[in-house]
Amino acid sequence: MTIASQAPGRLDRDLEIDPARWNKPDVYQLITSLVVPRPIAWVSTVSPNGCANLAPYSYFNLVADHPPHAMFSSIGEKDTLTNIRNTGEFVINVADQSLLEALDASGGDFDSEVDEFVEVGVTAVPSVRVRPPRVGQARAHLECTLAATYPVGNGTLVIGQVVHVHVDPSVWHDGRADSRLLDPVLRLSRCYGRLSDDVTAEEEPAPHVFQ
Ligand SMILES: Cc1cc2nc3c(=O)[nH]c(=O)nc-3n(C[C@H](O)[C@H](O)[C@H](O)COP(=O)(O)O)c2cc1C
Numbered sequence: 001m002t003i004a005s006q007a008p009g010r011l012d013r014d015l016e017i018d019p020a021r022w023n024k025p026d027v028y029q030l031i032t033s034l035v036v037p038r039p040i041a042w043v044s045t046v047s048p049n050g051c052a053n054l055a056p057y058s059y060f061n062l063v064a065d066h067p068p069h070a071m072f073s074s075i076g077e078k079d080t081l082t083n084i085r086n087t088g089e090f091v092i093n094v095a096d097q098s099l100l101e102a103l104d105a106s107g108g109d110f111d112s113e114v115d116e117f118v119e120v121g122v123t124a125v126p127s128v129r130v131r132p133p134r135v136g137q138a139r140a141h142l143e144c145t146l147a148a149t150y151p152v153g154n155g156t157l158v159i160g161q162v163v164h165v166h167v168d169p170s171v172w173h174d175g176r177a178d179s180r181l182l183d184p185v186l187r188l189s190r191c192y193g194r195l196s197d198d199v200t201a202e203e204e205p206a207p208h209v210f211q
Helices: 024-034 079-087 097-105 116-120 197-203
Strands: 041-046 052-057 060-065 068-075 089-093 140-152 155-167
Touching: 041 068, 041 079, 052 068, 052 079, 052 116, 068 140, 079 089, 079 140, 079 155, 089 155, 097 116
Parallel strands: none
Antiparallel strands: 041 052, 041 089, 060 068, 068 155, 089 140, 140 155
16 A cells, blocks of 8 residues: 655745654655765665675764764664674775765665675775775775674664774875765765865864864
8 A cells, every 4th residue: 555645845834844754755755855865875785695795875974983883773673784783794885976876775675695895896805803895996984893883763773893993095185085085975865976076174173173
C-alpha cells in the first residue's frame, strides 16, 4: 500500500510539525534537507573471511579529537555494521570529486561476499594499523578501531577511535590539509555538492584561533 505524502508541495505559512505524525519517507526527506551539507564517510571494512566492503555514510562526523574519535550511523543492520561488529575495525576514506561516481556506486545493494572495491573500480591498498584496506585513489584516510556502538532510533551509532591518519602530499598546505585541495564530496538534500569558493575565507583565520 502506498502511503500518501504528508509534506505539502508548497508552504502558505510556517511548517510546524511533530515528526511522529508524518510518514517515514517524508520525515527523512525533511531532516536530510535541513542538515546540509553533510560530509561523507566512505567506509571500508572486511568480512571475517576477508571480503572487502565499501559504502558511503553521510550521517557522519567527529566526536572527539584527543584521542580522535569519529562516528557514523547505520540505518538498519548493513554489511558495514556487521563487519565492524565482527572485526572491530574500519577505515574512513575521504572521497574527492574525482571519486564521486565510484562512491555513489558503492551505495548499491551488493551481496555481502562481493568485493565492492572491485565492483566500483577502485584500488584496495593495505592499511597501516587495521585489516580493512583503504581506497588507493583517496587522498586521506582515517583508520579506526571500534570504540562503541549505540542503538538510536532506527540507527546504530558507530564510534571509532582513529588510530592512524594518512594524508597525501597533494592536499597538504601550510601545516594542514587544505579543504580546497581535498575537495571532498558532500551530501546535500537529494544530490551531491562540493565546497564553494567561499572556503577561501579559511586563508584568513579568525584572530582568536592563534591568540
Ligand atoms: C551519499 C550516500 C550517503 C549514505 N549515507 C548513509 C548513512 O549515513 N547511513 C546509512 O545507513 N546508509 C547510508 N547510505 C546508504 C548505504 O550506503 C547503502 O545502504 C549501502 O548499500 C550500504 O552498504 P553495506 O551494506 O555494504 O554497508 C548512503 C548512501 C549514499 C549514496
